[in-house]
Amino acid sequence: MPEYQTHEHDVLVIGAGGAGLRAAIEASAGGVSVGLVCKSLLGKAHTVMAEGGIAAALANVDDRDNWKVHFADTMRGGQYVNNWRMAELHAKEAPERVRELEAWGAVFDRTPDGRILQRNFGGHRYPRLAHVGDRTGLELIRTLQDHGIHQGIDVHMECTIVTLLKDGGRVVGAFGYERERGRFKLFRAKAIVLATGGIGRAYKITSNSWEYTGDGHTLAYDAGAELVDMEFVQFHPTGMIWPPSVRGILVTEAVRGEGGVLRNSEGRRFMFDEIPENYRTQTADNEEEGWRYTQGDKSARRPPELLTRDHVSRCIMREVKAGRGSPHGGVFLDIAWIKARIPNGAEHIKKKLPSMYHQFKQLADLDITQEPMEIGPTTHYIMGGVKVDADTQMSSVPGLFAAGECAAGINGANRLGGNSLSDIIVFGKRAGEFAARFAKTAPSAAVDARQIDEAARTALEPFERGTGGEGPYQVQYALQEMMQDLVGIVRTESEMQRALEGLGPLRARANRAGVGGHREYNPGWHAALDLHSLLTVSEAIARSAIERRESRGGHFRDDYPNKDASFGMFNIIVRKGREGRMEVSRAPIPEMPDELKRIIEEMK
Amino acid sequence: MATATFRIWRGDAQGGKFQDYQTGVSEGMVVLDAVHQIQADQANDLAVRWNCKAGKCGSCSAEVNGDPRLMCMTRLNQLDLAQPVRIEPMRAFPPIRDLVTDVLWNFGAKKSIRRFTPRPPDAPDGTWRMAQVDVERVQEFRKCIECFLCQDVCHVLREHRLFDEFIGPRHLVYAAALEMHPLDTENRARDLKRTHGVGYCNITKCCTNVCPEGITITDNAIIPLKERVIDQLYDPVAKLFRMLRRSP
Ligand SMILES: Cc1cc2nc3c(=O)[nH]c(=O)nc-3n(C[C@H](O)[C@H](O)[C@H](O)COP(=O)(O)OP(=O)(O)OC[C@H]3O[C@@H](n4cnc5c(N)ncnc54)[C@H](O)[C@@H]3O)c2cc1C
Ligand code: SF4
Ligand code: SF4
Ligand code: FES
Numbered sequence: 001m002p003e004y005q006t007h008e009h010d011v012l013v014i015g016a017g018g019a020g021l022r023a024a025i026e027a028s029a030g031g032v033s034v035g036l037v038c039k040s041l042l043g044k045a046h047t048v049m050a051e052g053g054i055a056a057a058l059a060n061v062d063d064r065d066n067w068k069v070h071f072a073d074t075m076r077g078g079q080y081v082n083n084w085r086m087a088e089l090h091a092k093e094a095p096e097r098v099r100e101l102e103a104w105g106a107v108f109d110r111t112p113d114g115r116i117l118q119r120n121f122g123g124h125r126y127p128r129l130a131h132v133g134d135r136t137g138l139e140l141i142r143t144l145q146d147h148g149i150h151q152g153i154d155v156h157m158e159c160t161i162v163t164l165l166k167d168g169g170r171v172v173g174a175f176g177y178e179r180e181r182g183r184f185k186l187f188r189a190k191a192i193v194l195a196t197g198g199i200g201r202a203y204k205i206t207s208n209s210w211e212y213t214g215d216g217h218t219l220a221y222d223a224g225a226e227l228v229d230m231e232f233v234q235f236h237p238t239g240m241i242w243p244p245s246v247r248g249i250l251v252t253e254a255v256r257g258e259g260g261v262l263r264n265s266e267g268r269r270f271m272f273d274e275i276p277e278n279y280r281t282q283t284a285d286n287e288e289e290g291w292r293y294t295q296g297d298k299s300a301r302r303p304p305e306l307l308t309r310d311h312v313s314r315c316i317m318r319e320v321k322a323g324r325g326s327p328h329g330g331v332f333l334d335i336a337w338i339k340a341r342i343p344n345g346a347e348h349i350k351k352k353l354p355s356m357y358h359q360f361k362q363l364a365d366l367d368i369t370q371e372p373m374e375i376g377p378t379t380h381y382i383m384g385g386v387k388v389d390a391d392t393q394m395s396s397v398p399g400l401f402a403a404g405e406c407a408a409g410i411n412g413a414n415r416l417g418g419n420s421l422s423d424i425i426v427f428g429k430r431a432g433e434f435a436a437r438f439a440k441t442a443p444s445a446a447v448d449a450r451q452i453d454e455a456a457r458t459a460l461e462p463f464e465r466g467t468g469g470e471g472p473y474q475v476q477y478a479l480q481e482m483m484q485d486l487v488g489i490v491r492t493e494s495e496m497q498r499a500l501e502g503l504g505p506l507r508a509r510a511n512r513a514g515v516g517g518h519r520e521y522n523p524g525w526h527a528a529l530d531l532h533s534l535l536t537v538s539e540a541i542a543r544s545a546i547e548r549r550e551s552r553g554g555h556f557r558d559d560y561p562n563k564d565a566s567f568g569m570f571n572i573i574v575r576k577g578r579e580g581r582m583e584v585s586r587a588p589i590p591e592m593p594d595e596l597k598r599i600i601e602e603m604k
Numbered sequence: 605m606a607t608a609t610f611r612i613w614r615g616d617a618q619g620g621k622f623q624d625y626q627t628g629v630s631e632g633m634v635v636l637d638a639v640h641q642i643q644a645d646q647a648n649d650l651a652v653r654w655n656c657k658a659g660k661c662g663s664c665s666a667e668v669n670g671d672p673r674l675m676c677m678t679r680l681n682q683l684d685l686a687q688p689v690r691i692e693p694m695r696a697f698p699p700i701r702d703l704v705t706d707v708l709w710n711f712g713a714k715k716s717i718r719r720f721t722p723r724p725p726d727a728p729d730g731t732w733r734m735a736q737v738d739v740e741r742v743q744e745f746r747k748c749i750e751c752f753l754c755q756d757v758c759h760v761l762r763e764h765r766l767f768d769e770f771i772g773p774r775h776l777v778y779a780a781a782l783e784m785h786p787l788d789t790e791n792r793a794r795d796l797k798r799t800h801g802v803g804y805c806n807i808t809k810c811c812t813n814v815c816p817e818g819i820t821i822t823d824n825a826i827i828p829l830k831e832r833v834i835d836q837l838y839d840p841v842a843k844l845f846r847m848l849r850r851s852p
Binding site: 103107109132142146180209244245250363364467473517518521 | 734
């Protein structure tokens with residue numbers, strides 16, 4: 001019998017980023033007992049890193065904005081395979097959620113008349129991103145954290161969940177370990193909210209931290225829930241590429257929102273070379289107009305640098321492949337040029353983009369007010385995730401909810417910048433609310449000792465194999481390398497098949513991974529346990545990507561370079577089949593109500 | 605490839621010692637990269653906290669050659685690599701293992717500060733109006749990434765161990781952010797004096813000097829708080845102190 005501590009909550013929230021914190025606050029307000037678990041310390045989740053802003057049609061800067069425009073922008077960005085109901089709820093509720101943050105103490109940048117200031121971002125028709133310089137995520141997570149600590153939520157920090165426990169069809173608990181002492185913990189709960197974020201660590205070049213190993217996706221999958229849209233991974237166009245040790249670190253899109261431009265080695269603004277059909281009417285066709293747009297001229301159209309991320313990333317890859325890249329294999333992002341247009345330009349840049357200024361100064365010895373940055377695409381976000389009901393955020397497993405990056409639907413094939421911070425608070429709230437309701441009426445259930453034994457035994461295996469086993473980090477690196485090369489920005493059937501074949505041996509190596517030392521704060525052990533999640537999400541991405549024989553949004557196939565209308569009719573689902581094999585299927589997208597169709601038509 | 609020696613403290617609450625590791629050094633590397641390389645190749649169980657690797661989350665605080673720093677923002681080319689680079693955990697907090705310390709106390713200290721309490725909304729739609737100039741002061745404090753490096757250097761905590769009486773510079777910054785928030789209506793002066801120990805700070809400015817976010821902790825946060833306490837609580841000794849400080 002393994003030893004473990006038991007905790008009991010009505011609702012257990014796994015993950016303390018924006019989505020998890022918001023869910024916990026709401027569930028607690030619903031009058032149930034709430035536990036919140038996270039792998040790091042409170043306030044360190046990925047949300048803290050978000051820079052550019054949070055999208056909400058507040059219409060503070062441009063009064064033509066409203067939820068309908070935001071909805072239409074989100075659907076266009078997602079290439080119409082989004083869950084339209086989620087896109088609708090998100091657009092309608094984001095303003096209220098942002099105002100609520102202000103009521104809880106958030107201090108956004110202001111308009112001249114004292115309201116919340118909004119900035120331009122790719123794919124958003126009007127200036128829509130509420131922000132605080134370029135540290136918006138910090139403001140959001142700190143506000144929720146500081147509000148949350150007074151709501152009677154039990155927080156279990158530095159604790160990792162490795163499996164969900166079920167009673168028949170329903171989830172009834174979770175099992176994991178705390179990092180500090182390495183002891184096991186059992187959480188009994190009537191409802192569980194997954195808010196575990198993304199999967200970026202499955203790739204070599206990423207803006208994501210060690211936490212992003214796809215745990216929530218995998219916990220849900222193993223519990224029998226469906227995952228959807230896993231082929232849609234967002235490669236952000238602007239990651240740092242030099243020096244090597246900073247490769248992948250994000251350069252916020254706000255640089256382009258503030259007037260930054262992309263150039264190739266010939267000094268040419270190559271983004272003007274190819275403007276997709278469905279954005280042509282909204283995009284500037286000359287540099288002057290693009291500049292006016294970034295400076296708030298309402299009659300101007302946006303510069304092509306602010307097209308959606310999938311498109312910008314591919315244009316960068318094209319330039320590099322054609323031999324017009326920068327010395328270290330990227331292109332140039334230039335904000336320094338605006339000094340020619342703005343008095344006191346250097347100061348202006350430092351004020352608008354303070355953390356970018358410091359990031360380059362400290363990590364690359366480069367002054368962005370003087371020189372262009374070298375940038376290239378980096379794995380940033382996954383649109384796919386746990387398939388949920390739009391209104392309640394419940395997955396296909398009763399009692400299991402998901403919100404934030406680990407849930408899917410709102411973004412379709414490509415996420416617009418700023419739509420994640422709004423997504424996590426809109427649907428975090430909903431998940432918390434409905435999880436609390438579920439918990440109130442759920443009958444009590446039993447946890448199965450065998451499931452616990454099994455989880456504990458598996459978790460301790462790396463110690464039995466000891467340092468003679470495979471090095472967990474080496475397996476992780478091999479996987480990252482393979483996913484980057486074979487299931488990256490540009491994909492083909494044959495390469496992805498090779499990836500699938502490669503996953504078998506990698507799983508075998510993961511099953512042999514061993515660690516030395518003891519259970520107390522042992523990162524090698526943690527890395528070994530994360531491998532199962534990384535392998536599972538990698539397989540889900542590769543299988544879904546093979547199934548979608550077209551190019552759409554974040555998913556680009558060299559062997560099927562065009563969009564195919566017939567593939568716009570369904571989403572791709574993976575679930576664990578009999579004998580534990582991953583099954584792929586297609587789920588037709590439900591017909592959109594006429595009202596929403598009309599909105600999309602009007603905004604074309 | 606060039607190599608360098610990293611002298612890393614390995615141990616736990618019971619004690620520990622420095623251990624030397626050699627690892628390759630390449631262009632642009634930061635201290636955290638070296639720690640990770642060592643962890644991956646030589647010491648899988650070397651404990652270290654990190655998340656963002658970009659100075660945004662405040663997880664990777666440690667003492668590098670005796671200076672409290674974020675390891676992810678400390679470039680190796682700023683250090684003398686002819687000597688071993690000494691890396692040890694923050695010493696003001698109890699060690700858990702290797703570079704990881706027990707910072708839990710900070711979460712309790714924060715909770716003891718009265719929460720944000722806004723005035724009623726200014727506009728019928730439930731929103732407020734604030735001018736940019738009025739929020740800038742608070743925005744400076746809200747840049748804090750809770751790395752606790754300021755707590756680590758403050759002698760009141762580090763040497764005098766007054767954890768029960770003094771909330772430390774980080775939380776004084778937090779209290780200042782609330783007190784100076786244009787919408788806040790709560791009064792924290794009495795708590796600051798009685799339970800939060802603002803009086804223990806004798807303005808050495810060590811905290812300001814290590815803050816990776818460049819927050820002017822002492823001048824912009826703590827001194828105004830001290831003045832607030834004095835103004836509201838009429839403490840004659842402190843009043844004298846203020847008069848002396850203000851005199852040229
Ligand atoms: C550098 C960067 C900049 C960004 N900028 C923007 C932006 O400007 N605007 C925008 O809208 N979006 C932005 N994004 C995206 C956005 O920040 C994220 O998608 C969003 O914050 C995710 O929030 P979340 O609550 O879903 O997850 P997270 O904030 O990542 O939280 C996940 C939580 O789950 C916990 N967890 C994970 N696995 C487990 C487990 N097994 N057991 C227990 N706990 C677990 C983690 O510890 C963590 O607490 C950015 C992302 C990055 C990386
Ligand atoms: S100025 Fe005050 S708070 Fe800061 S280190 Fe010195 S004594 Fe501590
Ligand atoms: S005030 Fe500065 S040094 Fe102190 S915790 Fe915050 S960021 Fe770190
Ligand atoms: S890892 Fe986030 S501050 Fe260093």
